[in-house]
Amino acid sequence: xxxxxxxxxxxxxxxxxxxxxxxxxxxxxxxxxxxxxxxxxxxxxxxxxxxxxxxxxxxxxxxxxxxxxxxxxxxxxxxxxxxxxxxxxxxxxxxxxxxxxxxxxxxxxxxxxxxxxxxxxxxxxxxxxxxxxxxxxxxxxxxxxxxxxxxxxxxxxxxxxxxxxxxxxxxxxxxxxxxxxxxxxxxxxxxxxxxxxxxxxxxxxxxxxxxxxxxxxxxxxxxxxxxxxxxxxxxxxxxxxxxxxxxxxxxxxxxxxxxxxxx
Amino acid sequence: xxxxxxxxxxxxxxxxxxxxxxxxxxxxxxxxxxxxxxxxxxxxxxxxxxxxxxxxxxxxxxxxxxxxxxxxxxxxxxxxxxxxxxxxxxxxxxxxxxxxxxxxxxxxxxxxxxxxxxxxxxxxxxxxxxxxxxxxxxxxxxxxxxxxxxxxxxxxxxxxxxxxxxxxxxxxxxxxxxxxxxxxxxxxxxxxxxxxxxxxxxxxxxxxxxxxxxxxxxxxxxxxxxxxxxxxxxxxxxxxxxxxxxxxxxxxxxxxxxxxxxxx
Numbered sequence: 203x204x205x206x207x208x209x210x211x212x213x214x215x216x217x218x219x220x221x222x223x224x225x226x227x228x229x230x231x232x233x234x235x236x237x238x239x240x241x242x243x244x245x246x247x248x249x250x251x252x253x254x255x256x257x258x259x260x261x262x263x264x265x266x267x268x269x270x271x272x273x274x275x276x277x278x279x280x281x282x283x284x285x286x287x288x289x290x291x292x293x294x295x296x297x298x299x300x301x302x303x304x305x306x307x308x309x310x311x312x313x314x315x316x317x318x319x320x321x322x323x324x325x326x327x328x329x330x331x332x333x334x335x336x337x338x339x340x341x342x343x344x345x346x347x348x349x350x351x352x353x354x355x356x357x358x359x360x361x362x363x364x365x366x367x368x369x370x371x372x373x374x375x376x377x378x379x380x381x382x383x384x385x386x387x388x389x390x391x392x393x394x395x396x397x398x399x400x401x402x403x404x405x406x407x408x409x410x411x412x413x414x415x416x417x418x419x420x421x422x423x424x425x426x427x428x429x430x431x432x433x434x435x436x437x438x439x440x441x442x443x444x445x446x447x448x449x450x451x452x453x454x455x456x457x458x459x460x461x462x463x464x465x
Numbered sequence: 466x467x468x469x470x471x472x473x474x475x476x477x478x479x480x481x482x483x484x485x486x487x488x489x490x491x492x493x494x495x496x497x498x499x500x501x502x503x504x505x506x507x508x509x510x511x512x513x514x515x516x517x518x519x520x521x522x523x524x525x526x527x528x529x530x531x532x533x534x535x536x537x538x539x540x541x542x543x544x545x546x547x548x549x550x551x552x553x554x555x556x557x558x559x560x561x562x563x564x565x566x567x568x569x570x571x572x573x574x575x576x577x578x579x580x581x582x583x584x585x586x587x588x589x590x591x592x593x594x595x596x597x598x599x600x601x602x603x604x605x606x607x608x609x610x611x612x613x614x615x616x617x618x619x620x621x622x623x624x625x626x627x628x629x630x631x632x633x634x635x636x637x638x639x640x641x642x643x644x645x646x647x648x649x650x651x652x653x654x655x656x657x658x659x660x661x662x663x664x665x666x667x668x669x670x671x672x673x674x675x676x677x678x679x680x681x682x683x684x685x686x687x688x689x690x691x692x693x694x695x696x697x698x699x700x701x702x703x704x705x706x707x708x709x710x711x712x713x714x715x716x717x718x719x720x721x722x723x724x725x726x727x728x729x
Contacts, residue, residue: 318647318669351647353673373623373644376658385649398595400626423516423541 204236205457207433208440209449210312211238212415213254216444220282221261222252223292227303235446237310237344239415242297244328249273250297250335256316262294297332301339308344312391312413312442314370315349329354333362342366348391348413356385368413371396372421379408389439393417394429397436413440427452467705468496468712469721470585472687473514476716480555482512484568484576490718491576497583499687499714502570504601509547510570510608516589517541518553518567570605574612583617585664585685585714587643590624598630606635615639619685621664632659641685647673652680664714668696668704675708685712 214226215233227238241254245268259265264279273296282292297313304311315329329347336345348368349355355367368389374396375381382390382405389411392401397414405412414436416422416429424432430449433441434456443449474486475493482500490498501514522536542550547569556565570586577584588601598606602622609618621641622628632640641662642655648663651674655663662683665671671686686708688701698717705713706724715721 318667349647350645351669351673352649353647356649369646371644371646373642373646374626376625376629376654381649381654384654398626400596420516 205453207438207453208236208310208413209234209446209453210310210413210440210442211235211446212442212444213240214238215446218445218447219287220289220292222254222295223281223289224295224299224303225282225289225292227295227300227309228307230446231307231309233447234450235309237304237312239312239314239442240300241314241316242328242332243268243316244331245273245276246270247272250328250332251276252295252297252300254316258294297335301335301341304341304344305339310440311341311345312368312440313345313347315347315351315354317349317351317354329358330361333358333365336365337362346389346413348389352385352387355387359386368411372417374398374401377404379404379410382408382410389413391415391442393421394424394433395422397433397438399436402436402438411440412438413442414438415442416444418444467710467721467725468583468685469718469725470497470499470583470685470712470714471495471718472499472714472716474498474500475718477719478559480557480559480562480565482514482568483555483562483565484572485562485565487573487576491580491582493718494722495582495718496712497585498573498577499585499587500570500573501587501589502601502605503542503589504604505542505547505550506544507546508600508604510601510604511542511547511550512568512570512573513542513550513555514589515542518545518550520545520549520553570608574608574614574618577617583619585619585621585641587621587664588627590622590627597627598634599624599627602627602631603634606631606638609638610635619662621662625658628660629658641683645670649673650677650679652677652682655682662711668701668708671705671708671710675710683711685714686710687714688716690716 211230213221215230219226219229230238240252242250243253257267262279262281276294281294282289346366348370350370352369366388368391369387370391372393391413394416414433416426430452471490473481475489478489479486487498500512502510517539519537520540550567556562590599605620615637619639619641621643623643628640640660641664642660643664645666662685663674664685665674666687667689674684686705713721
């Protein structure tokens with residue numbers, strides 16, 4: 203039986219290893235996470251890679267836009283230096299490599315599509331190309347998509363009805379079940395602050411899954427541990443966090459409490 | 466014509482959200498000002514962006530008296546009274562602005578009475594606020610009603626549940642929805658909720674609102690500040706003017722006024 207809620211490492215295990223690297227995904231899984239959340243972009247030559255920003259400046263020893271560099275160029279760079287732990291030489295991973303890992307370790311994968319940059323024409327296809335691959339590999343049970351671009355999620359549902367989609371948001375949405383229905387989304391992906399009893403109730407009534415994420419300071423005055431506690435209490439389906447090891451322990455503690463086996 | 470709103474007043478020449486900064490921006494000819502409002506512990510609306518301020522321990526009633534030194538500590542605005550907040554000097558970062566105080570929303574409305582500028586008041590919701598209209602939103606609505614300024618003020622928030630409730634309770638109040646995503650059918654969503662305007666933050670979010678074919682509400686777009694976005698304020702303004710939003714909210718109000726002038 204799978205424990206609930208699912209614990210997904212944010213960009214792998216962001217507090218402990220360089221974000222969006224295979225090393226981070228493996229570490230999160232080793233720490234007991236059920237899977238991870240990743241961000242995807244396309245390179246100049248069309249390879250889908252995991253990286254958060256639309257440039258490589260912050261997370262590698264190179265500079266430039268992902269969409270203006272080839273995969274071979276990106277692959278020569280170091281995405282591990284300057285992070286906690288000894289990860290020098292970590293490479294930018296392809297979506298293919300991540301799917302291999304997901305299959306090998308039976309992980310759950312949330313793909314956040316970074317199609318929020320209006321200057322990039324290729325991003326319209328990014329979600330659909332990734333979805334093609336999910337279906338081809340038969341990974342639809344383990345993979346779900348999300349985006350801050352709700353129109354792109356609505357379009358993905360039209361081209362790939364069986365693929366699961368989610369709407370990322372920080373604001374508290376009015377009658378969220380009704381709103382989500384306009385996109386045919388399967389899930390909402392609220393920031394912890396937006397997980398209100400009203401939102402939970404409306405999401406449940408609309409048969410939407412709730413995959414919530416913790417917020418860093420200064421956006422939240424609560425610590426990440428406090429946010430995780432609140433999300434477990436609220437009864438969300440998944441928690442996306444930088445500290446999957448802590449979240450896994452908190453989930454186990456909550457389960458022990460509710461089972462009444464207090465020591 | 467695209468209207469130009471100065472974010473937090475003329476924050477380039479005076480402390481953001483101060484009366485001086487607002488006066489400067491009005492003199493420069495902006496169409497409006499956008500400010501943030503929060504509630505103090507004694508339920509006064511104060512105009513300040515951050516959730517907490519640095520106060521000296523001596524200025525706080527009931528503060529730990531054991532601290533002898535003039536110790537500065539960060540305290541949440543909601544935990545301070547107006548009197549305590551008025552001891553805070555927000556002028557430190559600007560030459561000649563020492564001693565500048567956090568204004569109340571009432572003081573800002575007084576200042577606007579001498580102009581025909583519009584005011585967008587973004588309420589920073591209490592994160593613990595869960596249902597219906599938030600106390601800060603209710604306080605703004607009541608102040609606007611008391612002053613009969615319904616045609617001059619728009620209340621906005623990222624808490625759309627609060628905005629929906631306030632638009633029912635105060636149908637004359639102009640309500641706007643702040644958001645940072647590309648929304649699907651946003652105009653219909655806003656209309657259903659009783660909101661007259663959408664307030665997308667970032668060019669990307671604005672694209673969705675402007676492209677909505679059902680668009681019947683104002684789109685008042687904010688640029689993303691440098692800390693969050695590598696694209697310059699000027700480049701974002703170019704994109705927003707090209708999109709044809711109804712209003713821009715920007716730190717570079719002078720630059721936006723030049724563009725507005727060129728397009729008028």
